[in-house]
Each structure stands twice: as structure tokens, then as C-alpha cells.
Amino acid sequence: MDGGRRTDEHGLVRLAEQALPDGLTHGPTRRFLAEQGLPAAGADLVFNGLGAERLQQLGPGEAADDGRWLVLGETDYCGTAVVLDGATGEVHLADRAGGELLRDLIASDLPALAGLIREVESVEPAARQTDSHGGRRGPAVVGEVIAAAEQRFRAIDPRLFEADTPPAHWPTALLVRALHWGARPGEPGTLAYEFEPELVAELAAVDGSGEVRRYQPQELPAGLTHEPTRRLLTEVGLPLDGELFGVGAKPLRTMAEAHPGAATQRAHQRDYIAIGWWPHDLVVALDGATGRLELPDWYDDGGPAAYLHRDLSALLYACWTYGRLRDEWARWDRGAGDWELFDPRALLGSHVDAMVEAVDPQAFETSDHSWRMLAEDPYTGGLLA
Numbered sequence: 001m002d003g004g005r006r007t008d009e010h011g012l013v014r015l016a017e018q019a020l021p022d023g024l025t026h027g028p029t030r031r032f033l034a035e036q037g038l039p040a041a042g043a044d045l046v047f048n049g050l051g052a053e054r055l056q057q058l059g060p061g062e063a064a065d066d067g068r069w070l071v072l073g074e075t076d077y078c079g080t081a082v083v084l085d086g087a088t089g090e091v092h093l094a095d096r097a098g099g100e101l102l103r104d105l106i107a108s109d110l111p112a113l114a115g116l117i118r119e120v121e122s123v124e125p126a127a128r129q130t131d132s133h134g135g136r137r138g139p140a141v142v143g144e145v146i147a148a149a150e151q152r153f154r155a156i157d158p159r160l161f162e163a164d165t166p167p168a169h170w171p172t173a174l175l176v177r178a179l180h181w182g183a184r185p186g187e188p189g190t191l192a193y194e195f196e197p198e199l200v201a202e203l204a205a206v207d208g209s210g211e212v213r214r215y216q217p218q219e220l221p222a223g224l225t226h227e228p229t230r231r232l233l234t235e236v237g238l239p240l241d242g243e244l245f246g247v248g249a250k251p252l253r254t255m256a257e258a259h260p261g262a263a264t265q266r267a268h269q270r271d272y273i274a275i276g277w278w279p280h281d282l283v284v285a286l287d288g289a290t291g292r293l294e295l296p297d298w299y300d301d302g303g304p305a306a307y308l309h310r311d312l313s314a315l316l317y318a319c320w321t322y323g324r325l326r327d328e329w330a331r332w333d334r335g336a337g338d339w340e341l342f343d344p345r346a347l348l349g350s351h352v353d354a355m356v357e358a359v360d361p362q363a364f365e366t367s368d369h370s371w372r373m374l375a376e377d378p379y380t381g382g383l384l385a
Helices: 027-035 110-127 139-156 169-180 196-207 229-234 268-269 312-333 344-359 370-375
Strands: 005-007 014-017 068-077 082-087 091-097 099-109 272-278 282-286 308-311
Touching: 027 110, 027 169, 068 091, 082 268, 091 312, 099 110, 099 169, 110 169, 139 169, 169 282, 169 344, 196 312, 229 312, 229 370, 308 312, 312 344, 344 370
Parallel strands: none
Antiparallel strands: 005 014, 068 082, 082 091, 091 099, 272 282
């Protein structure tokens, strides 16, 4: 027990009667906070308002509010308040602007809020269970997971999702977790990730020409002896002319053959295969014996760091994750949506670095590694900006 707050073994926070202010007149909501409780955090919401000795009002406001707008917490992506309407039990994102209360409804009541949070937070852990969905992974499974969760959303809070413009907080929070269903970890001795050709096809669609370059076995250089990489190139392929990473139609050659005049201090890369292009006019160098991907140091400062990714599967999964998030960002950037406060781009931007890093943590290891350089570039404003 901490003042008027107590947390049970499931992480649910309940409030004692003295923590419930007079402005909370909705009886079922008072009982829910006292008997059921909310998680301390979840689905990109943080209920730090439950830590006060007494729920605080959102203020300053008009006296006509009657103290009914009570702060449960805030979003963890932009700090907008999550407030409870003490008269009706509804939950909103809310803020004051020029004396006016701006708000977006995100749950019809606290039981619905708790249920929506549980649904969102169940998606990512389920992806780590290798037998889920029969072991299938990829864009089609991501779509199935999202569709099933959205159907449950509507059952949990039908009034909210029957609105002309339902709040985008929930599907956006769902998407970033559903992308963990894109691939599964590879078996020992294989590539870092296993996925079907559809993942690269979708990557090509969201980040390039829409075409995939698959290689014939006779097209692969003799120096490419890493069998899992050979299978990926022939069976799955690489995006043609991708904006972030892509390959051309020309035959694969060694770095020394493809870029004979390029100065580099990384002499060991001369026999690597020039597999494709990377931002900042760099080329991706593939170690044909191990599948490891590196970048050359073509610039005066000796950067970037050599390591790019463990192998092509990690590169493609990272690029696909980034590409799906950027595609969603662009959709909202075109103005789809009618909310007073919620900005889906802020939620997406708060996740993208960690999601790409989770695919291959070594790719983000230092400020000299290329992915981190892209994420922290002050001229672009980050990966999605």
C-alpha cells in the first residue's frame, strides 16, 4: 500500500476510497478503480496519475467542469494527458488550450480501457511462441493478427469503434507490435531470420520499384560460398532499386571489380561482394564466406563503422520493419484522420529506433554505426521524419 494506491501480484493498481475525489461521481468507475484496477502502464499509456495520494484534476479549467476531468496518466510518446471523465466514466486524451478543453475519446469506460490494453500487449509476446499460427510468419500473418485483434477491439468497446472516426491510438499501437510477426529467428547454423519471399516482395513495394531480383545459381560469384546466403538470393531475392537498400540488374562482382578506384582502409573488403547500395552513397559489402555485411570507409573521417548486419536476412527484416513504419507514417502525414490531439506519427516515431535495433542490436552499437547515424541525423530529424 502506497498512500491511496495498492498494486497486486498482476501489476494492477487499485485506489483506496480516499484517493477518489468528489468529482468522480460515476459509481461503476469508482468501484472499478477500487476493486479491479488498471495496469501501471501498457499500450503506450502510462498511468502515473494513479500514484498520487488523490486523483488530480486536469486544470486550470472552467468552474463548470465541477472537477470532473481527472488525470489518470499520460501517453509515453508525447506526454498528452490521459483523463477520466468523472461524470460518465469515459477516458480521453485531453489538454487545455486557450481555456478550451481539447479531447479525443479513447475508451468508453475503464473496463474497456483495460481490455484494449490487454489485447495490444498480448500481440508481441505471442509472436515469440514459435508454434503460434502454426509457426507461420510474414506480412500475411501480420495482417491476420491485426484483423483478429481489431475484431476483438470492437467486441470490447463497440461504441468506440462504431464511431465515424475511431481513435487511431489503438490500431497504431497494435501495428508496431504486430510487426514482430514478420519473421522468426533462424535455426543455428542458418541465417539470423527465416521468412517467406512475400516479406521481400512487400519491402520492394513500400521502399522501391516493387520488383524483386532473384538470382540464378550460375549468376552467383564463385567467392560466395555461404550456402544460406546463396539460397536466400536464389529463392527469396532482394529488392530492385530500393530507396534504403536495393540492388541493380547488373551481375554481382567483388568490391575490387565494382569500385576499383574507391579509396578504403578496409583492404579485407576487396574480395567481398558488392551486393547493393546503402544511404550516403555507400555500397553494401558481403563476406561470401560468412554472409556478414559491412560498409566501406570511403570518407575522410573513417566512418561509418564496418559492421552493418549479421547477414542479408537481418538487413531485409530491419528494412522491412522500417519500411512498414515509414509507410504508415506517410499515410498519416497525408492528413488521414480527424482528431483534436492524437498524432499517430508521434507514436510511430517513439518506436522505430528500438524496433529496428531489436532486429540486430550490433547494428546500433555505437554512434559510428550506420543505422544509429541515420536515426540521429540532425538534418533529417530521425528515421521517419
